[in-house]
Amino acid sequence: MNMKSVTRSRPGRLIAAFALAVTIVTPVVVATSASAATTLTVAQALATQDGRSATVTGYVIGQPTASTTVITSNYTADTAIAIADTATETSTSRMLYVQITTAWRTTFGLLSNPSLRGKQVTATGTLTAYFSHGGLKNPTAMSLGGTAPSPTSSPTPGPTSTSGPYDSTYYASAVGKSGTALRSSLHAIIKVQTTLSYDQVWEALKDTDQDPANANNVILLYTGRSQSKTSNGSGVDDWNREHVWAKSHGDFGTANGPGTDVHHLRPEDVSVNSLRGNKDFDAGGSAVSEAPGCYTDADSFEPRNAVKGDVARMIMYMAIRYEGDDAWPNLEMNDSVSNGTAPYLGRISMLLAWNKLDPPDAFEQRRNQRIYERWQGNRNPFVDHPEWATAIWG
Incomplete structure (x- = not known):
C-alpha cells in the first residue's frame, strides 16, 4: 500500500538523524581497583x-x-x-x-x-x-574525581548493538537468533508476566511515568506536559490511561491482559487521548494545538519527535507479546492506516523508521525497568535491543 502524500509545508518538523554509535567510555581505575567493564x-x-x-x-x-x-x-x-x-x-x-x-x-x-x-x-x-x-x-x-558519561547517554545498546545486560539471563534463549526464530523466542520469554487489573494501572503509571524532575508528577506521552499524579480522571484537563495500541484494534477493551498491559499504557491528557482515538500511526496531518509537535488527520496520528521511537517500540512489544496462543487476539503490525477493529495497527514502515531515528532514552529505559521489577515481571525487548525490530521485520 502506498504511503499517503503530505502536501502541507512542515518546516522544522523533519526528524534530525540521531547518532547511532555507542560511546565507549574508559573507566577510572585506581591501583587497588578490581576490573570493571564500563x-x-x-x-x-x-x-x-x-x-x-x-x-x-x-x-x-x-x-x-x-x-x-x-x-x-x-x-x-x-x-x-x-x-x-x-x-x-x-x-x-x-x-x-x-x-x-x-x-x-x-x-x-x-x-x-x-x-x-x-x-x-x-x-x-x-x-x-x-x-x-x-x-x-x-x-x-x-x-x-572521575569522568562519567553524560547522564543522558544510553546504557542500553543502540540499534546496531548485539549485546545487553540481560542477554545471559532473561534473553538467553533469544540471543543470536533472527526472523521467526527470534520472534518465537521473545514471545515465549515476555508472555510470562503478572497481569494487572485496570484499577492497578493508575498506580503503575504514577510510578513508571514519574517526572524525573518532580516526583509528584507524571509526564504525559503526547503533550510532554508534567502534571500532578493526583489529577487523573475524566475531566477536560485531567490525565487518563492511553492505550497506545488502540484497544479497538482487536477489540480487547480494558479487560485484564492486553487492555491492562502497562508496556503500552501511558498517561495522557484526556482531550488529546480522545483526539488520537483509535487512529493508526503515520506522518502527516494538522498540528494538534494541545500537544506541540503532534499531528493528526482523519486516519492517523503522528506523535512528537521525542517519543516517536517510544511509540514504535510499544507497538512492537504488543505484536510479539500477543500472538493468539492464549485468550487474546493475535496482534500484528501492517502498513495500513485503515485497520478499523481488526487486530492490526500501522503503519509498520513508519514505526520501523521511528525506532531507528529515536533510540531509547533514560526515561524509556527506567520505565522498562520499573515494569519489570515492580509491576509485570516482563520486559519490552525492543527497548533493550532496538535492533531486534529489523531482525524480525526487516
Missing part, C-alpha cells in the same frame, strides 16, 4: 541493579539513613554515601546509595570527611539494593 552514570547504575560489578561516577550528596532519606549535615556514621549525577540533586529517586566498608571509611565516610559533600567520586562495586534502594555494595575501589 563506567556508568548514577542513572545508568540505578537502571541496572542486577548484581553486576561496575564502576560508577557521581557527586556526593549526603548520608543515606533510610530508603527515602539522605541527610546533608550532622552526619551520624561513615558507613554510606549517596551520590547523584549532579551536585545539586535533591530527589532520592535519582541517587545511588554506596556502601562504605571498613577499608574506605577514613577517606570516604562523611562523619570523618564532611567536606566530601559536593565532590565527585568514583566507586567500583556490586550494583544491588542497599537500604531497600538502588545501591552499590562491597566496593573494591574508590577514588576522588
Whole structure:
C-alpha cells in the first residue's frame, strides 16, 4: 500500500538523524581497583541493579539513613554515601546509595570527611539494593574525581548493538537468533508476566511515568506536559490511561491482559487521548494545538519527535507479546492506516523508521525497568535491543 502524500509545508518538523554509535567510555581505575567493564552514570547504575560489578561516577550528596532519606549535615556514621549525577540533586529517586566498608571509611565516610559533600567520586562495586534502594555494595575501589558519561547517554545498546545486560539471563534463549526464530523466542520469554487489573494501572503509571524532575508528577506521552499524579480522571484537563495500541484494534477493551498491559499504557491528557482515538500511526496531518509537535488527520496520528521511537517500540512489544496462543487476539503490525477493529495497527514502515531515528532514552529505559521489577515481571525487548525490530521485520 502506498504511503499517503503530505502536501502541507512542515518546516522544522523533519526528524534530525540521531547518532547511532555507542560511546565507549574508559573507566577510572585506581591501583587497588578490581576490573570493571564500563563506567556508568548514577542513572545508568540505578537502571541496572542486577548484581553486576561496575564502576560508577557521581557527586556526593549526603548520608543515606533510610530508603527515602539522605541527610546533608550532622552526619551520624561513615558507613554510606549517596551520590547523584549532579551536585545539586535533591530527589532520592535519582541517587545511588554506596556502601562504605571498613577499608574506605577514613577517606570516604562523611562523619570523618564532611567536606566530601559536593565532590565527585568514583566507586567500583556490586550494583544491588542497599537500604531497600538502588545501591552499590562491597566496593573494591574508590577514588576522588572521575569522568562519567553524560547522564543522558544510553546504557542500553543502540540499534546496531548485539549485546545487553540481560542477554545471559532473561534473553538467553533469544540471543543470536533472527526472523521467526527470534520472534518465537521473545514471545515465549515476555508472555510470562503478572497481569494487572485496570484499577492497578493508575498506580503503575504514577510510578513508571514519574517526572524525573518532580516526583509528584507524571509526564504525559503526547503533550510532554508534567502534571500532578493526583489529577487523573475524566475531566477536560485531567490525565487518563492511553492505550497506545488502540484497544479497538482487536477489540480487547480494558479487560485484564492486553487492555491492562502497562508496556503500552501511558498517561495522557484526556482531550488529546480522545483526539488520537483509535487512529493508526503515520506522518502527516494538522498540528494538534494541545500537544506541540503532534499531528493528526482523519486516519492517523503522528506523535512528537521525542517519543516517536517510544511509540514504535510499544507497538512492537504488543505484536510479539500477543500472538493468539492464549485468550487474546493475535496482534500484528501492517502498513495500513485503515485497520478499523481488526487486530492490526500501522503503519509498520513508519514505526520501523521511528525506532531507528529515536533510540531509547533514560526515561524509556527506567520505565522498562520499573515494569519489570515492580509491576509485570516482563520486559519490552525492543527497548533493550532496538535492533531486534529489523531482525524480525526487516
